[in-house]
Structure formats: C-alpha cells, structure tokens
Amino acid sequence: MNKRFVQNRREIKYLVDLAQAEAFRERLNDVLIPDSHDGGQGYFNYSVYFDSPALTFYKEKIEGLATRMKPRLRTYRQLIDGPPDAIFLEFKHRERDFISKEREALSADRAGRLLQGDTVLDTAVSADSPVIDKFSALARKMDLRTCAGVLYHRTAFSCAVQPGLRITFDRRLLCTEVCTLSPPIDAFAPIEPATRAVIELKYDSTVPDWILNTAATMEMRQLSFSKYANAIERTHSRHRRSTP
Numbered sequence: 001m002n003k004r005f006v007q008n009r010r011e012i013k014y015l016v017d018l019a020q021a022e023a024f025r026e027r028l029n030d031v032l033i034p035d036s037h038d039g040g041q042g043y044f045n046y047s048v049y050f051d052s053p054a055l056t057f058y059k060e061k062i063e064g065l066a067t068r069m070k071p072r073l074r075t076y077r078q079l080i081d082g083p084p085d086a087i088f089l090e091f092k093h094r095e096r097d098f099i100s101k102e103r104e105a106l107s108a109d110r111a112g113r114l115l116q117g118d119t120v121l122d123t124a125v126s127a128d129s130p131v132i133d134k135f136s137a138l139a140r141k142m143d144l145r146t147c148a149g150v151l152y153h154r155t156a157f158s159c160a161v162q163p164g165l166r167i168t169f170d171r172r173l174l175c176t177e178v179c180t181l182s183p184p185i186d187a188f189a190p191i192e193p194a195t196r197a198v199i200e201l202k203y204d205s206t207v208p209d210w211i212l213n214t215a216a217t218m219e220m221r222q223l224s225f226s227k228y229a230n231a232i233e234r235t236h237s238r239h240r241r242s243t244p
Helices: 018-027 056-063 108-115 130-140 209-217 225-235
Strands: 005-017 030-034 044-053 067-077 086-094 098-103 143-159 164-175 197-203
Touching: 005 018, 018 164, 018 197, 018 209, 044 056, 044 225, 056 067, 056 225, 067 108, 086 108, 086 130, 098 130, 143 225, 164 225
Parallel strands: none
Antiparallel strands: 005 098, 005 197, 030 143, 044 067, 044 143, 067 086, 086 098, 143 164, 164 197
C-alpha cells in the first residue's frame, strides 16, 4: 500500500452480483493470498477526486482518450466510520492499456487543508515531494477543486501461482458530494446496488488462462468501469447518462 510509484500494470474489471463474486473467490481460493494489511478481512477505501470546474478529467474518461490521468486524495481505514489509517495524494495515469500511479503520504492536517481548498500547499513543495509539486502546479493551471468522493469495501489478494497479479473484490460502492476527510455515512448514495461487486485483476505481465476461463465459464464479462465517472454521473445531474 505504501509504494510511491506503481508502473505499467494492466487491469481487467468485472461487474458481477455478490453471489458470482463469492463463487469466483471460492474457485480461486487455493491460490489466493490475503493482503498483508488486512488479513483477508478487507478495508474501506475512500477517495476524493479533484477536477477542473469543467470536469476535464471526467470528460477525457467518457471520450475514451488513450492518455489521461486523474488526481485524488486516497485514504484507507478499517471501519467505515473510523479515522483513516493512511492518507495519500495520488495521481492515476493511463497510457492506452497501461496503468501507473504515483503518490505521496499526507498527514490528516495537510489532507484536511487540501480538501478545504488549500490545493496549492506551497509549504510542502520541495524536491523531495514531486507528487505534491506536480499537484500544486496542476491546481494553479486548472483551478482544481474537489468534485466527488467514492467509498467502498475492498478485499485484496495476491496470487500464489502468478507473481505480480493482484485480485480485488470491491463491495458497497458509494459516492458523495461532501468532500471532507470523513463524511457522515448518510451523506453517501449508492453507485451500484448493494447486490453488486466489482472484481479487478491487476497484473504486470499476464493472467493465467485458467483464471480467465473460470470467469468466462461463470459468464463474467469484462467491462470498462470507472468509479469516478459513475460518481460524477450520480452527483452532478447535468452529466447523467441515460441507461440503454
């Protein structure tokens, strides 16, 4: 969780019902290694996203630009209404099919100031904080501001037979316009029904064919799913897309 840089990974995503998610996990159970940070019990991931007043990053996602990024404040906590155990200012980059991330740890005080509009964080800019330096420059250029928060419960695993493969199960996908460090639970609304989950396969080189075949046999279909884009569409009425 504490790596500053993650580079050149790929992602495969599935949106499934909870029964499918549990069945898929059971079929892979012999090769799943619980994340060392949570002992297999999972944790809550709450991220606040930044965008321009025109929602530039959201529009780049919807338009399918091959090269794009999004800045966010990402927090991890054990309890849904508990204080964060770790806080990072993070950039997620996409270059066609490849994902990379860079981030910097923040104190709760600094994170709180950032969410209150102190996006430049001049006192933190230094050669030792390239992520903060980049965010500060981007904040000035694009007038960045908070635009949506996303909360979900994640259970994460590595794979005993495939180094570099990480498999995550995300449930209780919620969003909010209240972009504080710990919004009250009643400020959140569902991104997806509580009966659904998102499974992500994150890998450096390849995913074993038998895992992909297992998903296909279970009629799990790969899709492009953005928690951020869905949160924007549920919290900003002018960007809601009609359901086909």
